[in-house]
Amino acid sequence: MRRLAVALFTLSALACQLSHAAQQSPLALEEMQITASAERADGPVDGYRATRSASATRTDTPLHEIPQSISVVPAQVVQDIGAVRLEDALDYAGGVERGNNFGGQGLTEFLIRGFNSQEFYRNGFAVNRGYPNMPDASTLERIEVLRGPAAMLYGRSDPGGTFNIVSKQPQAERRTVLGSQINSEGRRRGTLDSTGALDERADFTYRLNLVAEGGDSFRDEVESERYNLAPVLRWQLNEDTAITLEGDYLHNRHPLDRGVTRYANQQDKLPRERFLGEEAAGKLTNDNATTQLRIEHLFDDNWTLRGGVQYLDGEIHGGAVENNSNSYSAGLAPGASTVGRNYNERWLNWNDVNAQANAEGHFDAGGFAHTLLLGLEYDKFNYNSLIRRSPNDNAFPIDLYHPVHGQPLPALTRTTTHDNENLESYAFFVQDQIALTERLKAQLGARLERFEQRYVDKLNAGGDWDQAHNAVSPRFGLIYDLSDELALFANTSRSFKPNRGADRFGNAFDPEQGIAHEVGIKYDLADRDLSLTAALFHIVKENVLTSDPLDSTRSISAGEVRSRGFDINVAGNITPQWRVIGGYAYVDAEVSESTSATMPVGTRLANVPRHSFNLLDTYEFDSGALAGLGLGVGLKYVGERRGLTSNSSFDMDGYGLVDLLAYYPLTENLRLNLNLNNLFDKHYEERAWNAWAYPGEPRTLQAGISFSL
Numbered sequence: 226m227r228r229l230a231v232a233l234f235t236l237s238a239l240a241c242q243l244s245h246a247a248q249q250s251p252l253a254l255e256e257m258q259i260t261a262s263a264e265r266a267d268g269p270v271d272g273y274r275a276t277r278s279a280s281a282t283r284t285d286t287p288l289h290e291i292p293q294s295i296s297v298v299p300a301q302v303v304q305d306i307g308a309v310r311l312e313d314a315l316d317y318a319g320g321v322e323r324g325n326n327f328g329g330q331g332l333t334e335f336l337i338r339g340f341n342s343q344e345f346y347r348n349g350f351a352v353n354r355g356y357p358n359m360p361d362a363s364t365l366e367r368i369e370v371l372r373g374p375a376a377m378l379y380g381r382s383d384p385g386g387t388f389n390i391v392s393k394q395p396q397a398e399r400r401t402v403l404g405s406q407i408n409s410e411g412r413r414r415g416t417l418d419s420t421g422a423l424d425e426r427a428d429f430t431y432r433l434n435l436v437a438e439g440g441d442s443f444r445d446e447v448e449s450e451r452y453n454l455a456p457v458l459r460w461q462l463n464e465d466t467a468i469t470l471e472g473d474y475l476h477n478r479h480p481l482d483r484g485v486t487r488y489a490n491q492q493d494k495l496p497r498e499r500f501l502g503e504e505a506a507g508k509l510t511n512d513n514a515t516t517q518l519r520i521e522h523l524f525d526d527n528w529t530l531r532g533g534v535q536y537l538d539g540e541i542h543g544g545a546v547e548n549n550s551n552s553y554s555a556g557l558a559p560g561a562s563t564v565g566r567n568y569n570e571r572w573l574n575w576n577d578v579n580a581q582a583n584a585e586g587h588f589d590a591g592g593f594a595h596t597l598l599l600g601l602e603y604d605k606f607n608y609n610s611l612i613r614r615s616p617n618d619n620a621f622p623i624d625l626y627h628p629v630h631g632q633p634l635p636a637l638t639r640t641t642t643h644d645n646e647n648l649e650s651y652a653f654f655v656q657d658q659i660a661l662t663e664r665l666k667a668q669l670g671a672r673l674e675r676f677e678q679r680y681v682d683k684l685n686a687g688g689d690w691d692q693a694h695n696a697v698s699p700r701f702g703l704i705y706d707l708s709d710e711l712a713l714f715a716n717t718s719r720s721f722k723p724n725r726g727a728d729r730f731g732n733a734f735d736p737e738q739g740i741a742h743e744v745g746i747k748y749d750l751a752d753r754d755l756s757l758t759a760a761l762f763h764i765v766k767e768n769v770l771t772s773d774p775l776d777s778t779r780s781i782s783a784g785e786v787r788s789r790g791f792d793i794n795v796a797g798n799i800t801p802q803w804r805v806i807g808g809y810a811y812v813d814a815e816v817s818e819s820t821s822a823t824m825p826v827g828t829r830l831a832n833v834p835r836h837s838f839n840l841l842d843t844y845e846f847d848s849g850a851l852a853g854l855g856l857g858v859g860l861k862y863v864g865e866r867r868g869l870t871s872n873s874s875f876d877m878d879g880y881g882l883v884d885l886l887a888y889y890p891l892t893e894n895l896r897l898n899l900n901l902n903n904l905f906d907k908h909y910e911e912r913a914w915n916a917w918a919y920p921g922e923p924r925t926l927q928a929g930i931s932f933s934l
Contacts, residue, residue, distance in 0.1 A: 270299035274797035292702030319808020331356035339788030339814030340385030355575030374720035384739025395430035411441025481545035484919035489556030497920035692733030755797035785818035807840030834864035880909035
């Protein structure tokens, strides 16, 4: 109830304002002249090509002036492909791969340039803490993918990259869109997106997104339900100060579904619909609430103060059935097809408080123009877990190839996990964007951060540990305009991320540290509204956990992994009617130092294809009888990948997918969308974790209709 209270309070306030506005005579706002303004870094994008970003610098900066490879996936792409989840939209960010999702529950992981990225952001605040639900696509205004370390601005993270979600914000012009989607696998979905002003002067504006979803899936006995409530209120206090209160409440009930097994000695692959759990175990309920209070104040024409506070609260609880062994190497006996299972119940709870304050100034000094950013950040994360399981034996087995479901659930006899983790951090950062000449610009900065981490094992007092570290994360970049259209850029930066656990002496591990180097070009065709970015990169991550050579049951932070490669991304219009977005990535990611016999030097990193490609190509007719009709094709290719970072691992085959889309405005206010995904019904595996691989969706037809008021 605590998580729901914040969201309901915000919604109640919004409802009161709407009710008050509805009782009045028609607002003068309806007669106002609304003039389109230039793109803002936190606002809508016209088409597929964004021109500005705040995610890479925390300042509103043209993408062409940022010495870093950045991709922006705007709301138009989300709408055209009929996306319902964040990962659907990220498929067209270029070189972003899917990682572990904890059986559909959360722990959302993506891979960028060969490294898992568990840290990502919403309006500049970290949101992937604990096991949150996969964000819904209904609230996305744009997704900005930053390649390379982002630790200088955001703190602990992996060196491959991260992304920032810019959520839909209030608009002064009134508009409400009602939507409905169904697909051939049984999913049903309804949405509402409403925005407008609550007073004549448009000092108070609102945005409200609602989602209700449920139904079947292509997986046997895997049904789910999902509700999302996302209200936003903005108060323009005066011409210099704005306050935004934003909430996001997301409820999800879904069985724990890790996919299909890929054990060593397993005779054949399982059908993609095969579910090895039990319907009687019920579903895991995942409730998340996010509340942000953001303030922006302009001191004068040169200085701006931005700040805010975010509170996250989440909980997973419920029952599930899992195989007793998730280890690939444990395997099956030759010719065997039966595996033991256990019934378990989980209670996981987490909360996070984050406070930020940034001062941005524009001035001339030393003969150069500067954009200076000074920032302070505080974060406190708390996590609790309790897991109880049935006996770890074969009293609850299942045959992989001839499963018999409906067996009585065994009793819970063991408590296997009962712990608490706290992590608190304090940070200061400074960044300067300097115009050295009319064509040469530099970006440099550094972040000083202290984090204190404590872990309490309530089942084993000897398992407790704590640590405290100071980290420095610098970044430096240059970009030079060779012409009005072509720029050359280079950057180098560092990252860090705390390791969990302790060595055989009970000492906490040193944090992971990464360093990345990148050189590339940016090519912008302003007359065609088309942008292309290409980059070479080399990244090394140190202090990776690897086996202790003196005790194979323990770890030491002595490993190293590296990734190098090339990526290219394009977005924009080839003609005014022809839109494209996508990219290609070559990634060579492997272990470069190790003390583990099962993870020797040269081992490829899990879930990382050497080659990946995606392209969304859409054409919209602008005249004649077909005016407004849009037709498109989405192409995706993911190369062969290792299921584990191990010399004993299964391989996932490469695959190519073709998706089709069409949309048509039946009237001025009514739009129809049709999407046919996986046209050729390709069988493929989209991600892996330990002995599990998650199969991709079969050929699926999705129909959607939206009505604008």
